[in-house]
Amino acid sequence: MAYLWTKTFHLLFVIAWMACVFYLPRILVNIAEAGDVAAVRERLQLMGLRLYKFGHTMFGLAFTLGLVLWLGHYFLPVALPNLVGGMKWIHAKLGLVMLLLMYYIGCGVMLKRTMQGAMLPSAKALRLLNELPVLLLVAVIYLVLAKPF
Secondary structure (H helix, E strand, O other): OHHHHHHHHHHHHHHHHHHHHHHHHHHHHHHHHHOOOHHHHHHHHHHHHHHHHHHHHHHHHHHHHHHHHHHHHHOOOOOOOOOOOOOOHHHHHHHHHHHHHHHHHHHHHHHHHHHOOOOOOOHHHHHHHOOHHHHHHHHHHHHHHHOOO
16 A cells, blocks of 8 residues: 555656656747747746746655655565566666756756846757657656566
């Protein structure tokens, strides 16, 4: 029962974080398209900053619960069984999650730089950049479901 509740909340926080991962670059696109309209830029920057902070909280919760699912069998072997022991896919998945985290942090850096007056890449470049997490997420989902190695 502890395993199912832990996994349920892990997935909830992953979904919330991924919503932030997908939406933050979209806010950057809107900032790039806002041009010199200061009120719009400031509102979007505030929205982006709040979303970025919320996303970090969601990632922290998802990561913590993920660690419990991955390593909890060392501490509570009956409640949290070792379901990934000997499987290498988990390492690939964690590597992709780290890439997603670096992507998210990179978007946050761009956001914070715009708040200091720096220019963003073009809206078209940001739209292309926005597609990267979709590809990474597809790979993560495949690894979790197929457990290919």
